[in-house]
Structure formats: structure tokens, C-alpha cells
Amino acid sequence: MNKRKNSFAIIITCIAAVLLILVFIFIRMFFFGGTSSGTAKSESATVSRQDAETENAGQTVLVGEADVIDELTGESESASESKEADASSSAESGSDESAPDGASAFINPETGKHWNSPLERYFYDEDFFKGCPKRNIQLLTPNEYSRPQTPIDEVNDIVIHYVDQPGSTAMDNRNYFESLKTGEEGRSASSHFIISTDGEIVQCVPLGEVAYASNHRNHDTISIECCHPDDTGEFTKSTYKACIDLTAWLCYAFEISPDHVIRHYDVTGKDCPIYYVRHPDKWADLKADVSKRYDKYVKKYGYG
Numbered sequence: 001m002n003k004r005k006n007s008f009a010i011i012i013t014c015i016a017a018v019l020l021i022l023v024f025i026f027i028r029m030f031f032f033g034g035t036s037s038g039t040a041k042s043e044s045a046t047v048s049r050q051d052a053e054t055e056n057a058g059q060t061v062l063v064g065e066a067d068v069i070d071e072l073t074g075e076s077e078s079a080s081e082s083k084e085a086d087a088s089s090s091a092e093s094g095s096d097e098s099a100p101d102g103a104s105a106f107i108n109p110e111t112g113k114h115w116n117s118p119l120e121r122y123f124y125d126e127d128f129f130k131g132c133p134k135r136n137i138q139l140l141t142p143n144e145y146s147r148p149q150t151p152i153d154e155v156n157d158i159v160i161h162y163v164d165q166p167g168s169t170a171m172d173n174r175n176y177f178e179s180l181k182t183g184e185e186g187r188s189a190s191s192h193f194i195i196s197t198d199g200e201i202v203q204c205v206p207l208g209e210v211a212y213a214s215n216h217r218n219h220d221t222i223s224i225e226c227c228h229p230d231d232t233g234e235f236t237k238s239t240y241k242a243c244i245d246l247t248a249w250l251c252y253a254f255e256i257s258p259d260h261v262i263r264h265y266d267v268t269g270k271d272c273p274i275y276y277v278r279h280p281d282k283w284a285d286l287k288a289d290v291s292k293r294y295d296k297y298v299k300k301y302g303y304g
């Protein structure tokens with residue numbers, strides 16, 4: 001009888017233990033779980049940039065989609081980081097973007113000077129630079145070979161290039177453009193932007209001025225040179241993502257359709273950017289990604 005009583009007690013204890021475990025699992029799932037439920041999106045918006053990229057690696061989403069979500073819909077760390085960076089880069093260039101005085105709207109924050117360009121009308125809107133990806137503004141010294149300070153007539157297209165110097169950084173290429181100022185090389189070349197293989201965006205020429213990159217289209221285009229690790233000219237994931245962000249922002253800021261993103265090849269037939277000339281399908285993908293990114297700008301900020 002005593003033995004029976006004991007085994008009964010053991011059974012009751014076991015059942016109680018199992019029930020406790022079940023309750024614990026249920027509470028855990030209900031309150032902290034849901035990686036496959038509706039909370040997934042907000043969770044992914046708050047994971048670190050590194051994690052987000054790793055997560056995306058196995059998916060066929062737009063490269064850097066997580067960052068887009070962060071920047072355009074969330075208040076995550078990376079978004080506030082880039083806002084701070086924007087603020088510091090404008091400070092670097094000696095601008096006064098946020099001054100209430102209406103006159104400041106006529107100052108190009110990239111140069112700290114009046115725009116003096118047909119593009120200056122864009123800058124009447126003091127929000128012109130909203131959503132602009134983080135840039136390292138390293139303007140070239142004004143000179144006739146790489147920064148002639150010729151005003152741009154209009155922005156009709158964004159032209160994508162590759163630097164054709166495997167392994168070089170954005171600053172290497174920027175410094176090369178700077179070196180042309182002596183005229184000793186007898187060559188004219190520059191670009192508004194250069195993107196490193198790590199995704200750093202270096203700006204060499206202000207948006208209101210002509211850069212010497214796209215031949216007879218210099219007067220009405222913005223140029224982006226992309227660095228690459230090897231001879232194939234394929235962009236790294238970081239370069240690609242920064243290129244998508246910057247290109248989409250330029251389309252948004254200058255109110256042009258993402259259809260107006262072209263290759264240097266489309267201007268002169270030159271093999272530039274070579275990887276995207278030799279792989280038209282990859283070029284189509286890149287344009288589709290710019291388009292998606294552009295749509296996110298429009299969704300977030302409207303049509304300006």
C-alpha cells in the first residue's frame with residue numbers, strides 16, 4: 001500500500017513537471033517567439049547592419065534591402081548613424097543647411113558657395129539632400145583639367161562607370177583626378193562620385209558642376225565611378241549596394257525616372273563599366289534594383 005502510494009506520488013510529480021515545462025514553453029513562444037510571425041520585420045529592422053547583411057545573403061532580395069528598411073521605415077541604429085554622418089559631412093564642407101534664413105537655400109552645402117548654376121532651382125528646396133547616402137566630400141581643387149567649375153545645364157541621366165584600376169580605392173582615384181590639375185599629363189578626367197570596394201562614397205565634384213567623365217554628355221549628366229577588385233570589373237556587394245543607394249537618391253533628388261540610369265557604354269560604346277557591358281542581364285538587375293530603391297524614396301518622401 002505504501003509502495004503504491006509512493007509510485008502514485010512519483011507519477012503526480014512527473015505530470016506536474018511536464019505540465020510546468022509545457023507552460024514554460026508556451027509562455028516563451030507566446031511572448032518571445034514569432035521569428036516566423038508578423039514581428040519578424042520589426043526584428044530584422046533592429047538587428048545590426050552586419051547581421052542584416054548576413055541574413056540577406058541567402059535570399060534573393062534587393063542587395064541591402066535591410067538597410068533600406070532601416071533607413072526609410074525604422075529608427076534603427078544604422079539610420080541614425082547615417083543621419084549623423086550626413087550632418088558631419090555637411091559640417092565638413094562648411095555649410096549651413098539648417099539655417100532658418102531663406103538665403104541659405106541658395107547656398108550649395110557641398111561648396112559653401114552660391115550655386116550659380118541652372119540646377120540651383122533644385123536647391124530652393126532646403127530638403128534637397130534628405131535621404132542622401134553618406135558621402136565623404138573631398139572636392140577637387142578647381143582647375144581646368146578635372147574641375148573646371150562649369151555649371152551643369154541639366155541632369156537628364158545618371159552615368160555608371162568602372163575605374164578600370166583593379167584594387168584601387170575611391171581616394172586613390174580621387175587623388176589621381178587631383179593630380180591632373182598640373183596639366184603635365186595633358187589629360188582631363190574626373191567624376192562626381194567614386195565608390196570604393198568597401199562601399200565608401202567619395203564626392204570629387206559638386207552636383208552643380210560638370211565632371212569630365214562621360215564625353216559629350218558631361219553637360220547634362222551626373223557620373224559615378226565604381227571601384228572593383230579584379231579585371232572582370234564586377235562590383236563588390238558593398239560597391240553595388242552603395243551604387244544602388246546613390247543612383248536611386250540622385251534620380252529622386254533630380255526628379256528623373258530610374259530609366260535614365262545609363263552606362264558609359266550607352267554614351268560612347270566604350271566597354272565601361274565592363275562587367276555590366278558583358279553581362280546585360282546583370283545590368284538589367286542593377287537597374288531593377290535602382291528602381292526598387294527609388295520607389296522606396298518616393299514612398300517615404302513623396303514626389304517632392
Ligand SMILES: [Zn+2]
Pocket residue numbers: 160161162213264272273
Ligand atoms: Zn567610363
